[in-house]
Amino acid sequence: xxxxxxxxxxxxxxxxxxxxxxxxxxxxxxxxxxxxxxxxxxxxxxxxxxxxxxxxxxxxxxxxxxxxxxxxxxxxxxxxxxxxxxxxxxxxxxxxxxxxxxxxxxxxxxxxxxxxxxxxxxxxxxxxxxxxxxxxxxxxxxxxxxxxxxxxxxxxxxxxxxxxxxxxxxxxxxxxxxxxxxxxxxxxxxxxxxxxxxxxxxxxxxxxxxxxxxxxxxxxxxxxxxxxxxxxxxxxxxxxxxxxxxxxxxxxxxxxxxxxxxxxxxxxxxxxxxxxxxxxxxxxxxxxxxxxxxxxxxxxxxxxxxxxxxxxxxxxxxxxxxxxxxxxxxxxxxxxxxxxxxxxxxxxxxxxxxxxxxxxxxxxxxxxxxxxxxxxxxxxxxxxxxxxxxxx
Numbered sequence: 303x304x305x306x307x308x309x310x311x312x313x314x315x316x317x318x319x320x321x322x323x324x325x326x327x328x329x330x331x332x333x334x335x336x337x338x339x340x341x342x343x344x345x346x347x348x349x350x351x352x353x354x355x356x357x358x359x360x361x362x363x364x365x366x367x368x369x370x371x372x373x374x375x376x377x378x379x380x381x382x383x384x385x386x387x388x389x390x391x392x393x394x395x396x397x398x399x400x401x402x403x404x405x406x407x408x409x410x411x412x413x414x415x416x417x418x419x420x421x422x423x424x425x426x427x428x429x430x431x432x433x434x435x436x437x438x439x440x441x442x443x444x445x446x447x448x449x450x451x452x453x454x455x456x457x458x459x460x461x462x463x464x465x466x467x468x469x470x471x472x473x474x475x476x477x478x479x480x481x482x483x484x485x486x487x488x489x490x491x492x493x494x495x496x497x498x499x500x501x502x503x504x505x506x507x508x509x510x511x512x513x514x515x516x517x518x519x520x521x522x523x524x525x526x527x528x529x530x531x532x533x534x535x536x537x538x539x540x541x542x543x544x545x546x547x548x549x550x551x552x553x554x555x556x557x558x559x560x561x562x563x564x565x566x567x568x569x570x571x572x573x574x575x576x577x578x579x580x581x582x583x584x585x586x587x588x589x590x591x592x593x594x595x596x597x598x599x600x601x602x603x604x605x606x607x608x609x610x611x612x613x614x615x616x617x618x619x620x621x622x623x624x625x626x627x628x629x630x631x632x633x634x635x636x637x638x639x640x641x642x643x644x645x646x647x648x649x650x651x652x653x654x655x656x657x658x659x660x661x662x663x664x665x666x667x668x669x670x671x672x673x674x675x676x677x678x679x680x681x682x683x684x685x686x687x688x689x690x691x692x693x694x
Contacts, residue, residue, distance in 0.1 A: 334392030337361030530570025
């Protein structure tokens, strides 16, 4: 017998909690080459890193054939900070962004699967080189990549691996009128970045991805209160400064692109928006609304997967018993409250279950779940004039 005293056995598992959703994990597919040697990176392999030093350890260095990938990864960690989880894959220069996002090819699809569906934010970029075919003012590969990316992202979401993606809006010809109008398209899981932190023909997808990764799901990368971005210069992918196209900012934005902008009276640069390449009437015309619903998907899945094939109580009429119905509704509402509303990532949640479902006959349980997102102040309209108090 042990020393006399009081012994308390702390119970675990009684609260019905589910694992916390990981919503900041990012992935990127970039042009690069295999590095020979032990523990070095090989083209087509997925690698999980947490710092720029980890990338350097794989042989991705600031000089040499992987200098482009190094720059994008460095910009990711310049914004997201050391410790941020990033899944990377290098692809040969012959591999297009369309190929990278093709669900039948072993690039983004393989990266997502190797990360076990944990990637929520993905970017692809092929280093600009001679021989580019320009269509709609950009490398023709951009639009093709959006098409493939939307298919891949839709399929991933259907298997509870939701992610949103950025395509490098590379090789812009500088003519705003030539740009495709994505406000009439339907790529609500992807967007096109036209902004670069240096005068090159590729956009800074690593920089944007790192900014997304460090923010909570409901926060826009274009939020002014985030503060000015770290880049001291800003360009479009035609190598012209962002200021040189200031008169076209509104048109480029309205067509559904993301770029760097300035505000009069404020120093530094800001993202223009967090637009996806779809109509503004689409619920997911903004990346943040997509990130919010994706987190909701993950939490809902992890909550209700525990209920699969479990018995359900029914009353004498074969309908779902009242207490059981309320418990099932409360189960998901509590998890959304805990993991999202409590973190100020959403405003409200409502779960509804029709009590008249014939679960005995169908073995199906239909649940309607609504997550109310945050509102956003996009345009602030002010009526301003002079007044004379004597005339009031």
